[in-house]
Amino acid sequence: MFTSSLRRSGGSLIMTIPQAYVEQNMLKAGSLVAVEIAGEELRLKPARKRKTLSELLAATPEGLHRVEGWDEMSQTGSEL
DSSP states (O other): OOOOOEEEETTEEEEOOOHHHHHHTTOOTTOOEEEEEETTEEEEEEOOOOOOHHHHHHTSOTTOOOOTTGGGOOOOSSOO
């Protein structure tokens, strides 16, 4: 367990994040983190940007074959 002291900056308090956590989660200045308040606990985890459909499609290799009958399959979840 690490301990960290709080500093004041304007109307906020600032806490430093241990370097081991920064390296483990590939964080840098400006990285987004998700903060959750659970009773007396403050939970922190990296907040990764979700890719858009167009970004995912752009990364899809050309020439892939579609599964036969794919378009005719019924929904099984919340695809739409």
